[in-house]
Amino acid sequence: MTKDLLTVEHIEKTFAGAEGPVQILNGVSFSLGHGETLALTGESGSGKSTLLHIIGGLETADAGSARIDGADIVSVDDAGRAALRRGTISVVFQQFNLIPSLDVAANISFQARLAGRSDPGWNATLSERLGLSDHLRKYPEQLSGGQQQRVAIGRTLAARPKLVLADEPTGNLDPETGDEVLTLMLELVTETGAGLLCVTHSERVARRLDRRLTLSRGQVA
């Protein structure tokens, strides 16, 4: 066991481009401690989302490792990756990605139920803290963008993941709503002791996290 929550070493990723292979990540290494919040910044196309997807088990890497609490999500088998994605890691996207046919309460508990870790008391606490208690029977289309993202954050935290991955979580929100949503996410992430890796273009967001990592030319700058 390492003392870090996440240890990323020498990650490489090449995509097929129109004019041949393009190496997007060329030996990316960094670590994230338990309870630490880290902003992942860099120019458009620098590979931020690709790196986040590799760490989240949504994309494969060509080489390297990403150990989350000791388990390497790059080399683990499909079942191991699925287990990590159910209980240990959770991802928040820019496009809320709620399930339209489920109401707010069911969206919040969805992932935790899949992981066999649904806790009604914790769901109620999350709903209350996220200002959703009066909206539990509504469907996503009946909510504002800020409310939808608060539901997505509730869903992400319902299974008490150790690592939260966020890809431009406030990118679809106006600055004021984005600030509110970020504040709630940071408070809840901190209270649960999770680590947070957050892809962002926003100075405003990056400044509020503990540390920043910038990708440039396929490497940590």
Ligand SMILES: Nc1ncnc2c1ncn2[C@@H]1O[C@H](COP(=O)(O)OP(=O)(O)OP(=O)(O)O)[C@@H](O)[C@H]1O
């Ligand atoms: N599945 C794919 N196939 C081919 N190329 C891809 C694929 N996914 C990403 N890329 C390319 O990899 C590069 C990095 O993409 P990525 O989305 O990781 O960058 P980013 O830093 O998150 O960008 P942005 O800030 O614009 O969201 C881009 O040039 C993109 O076109």
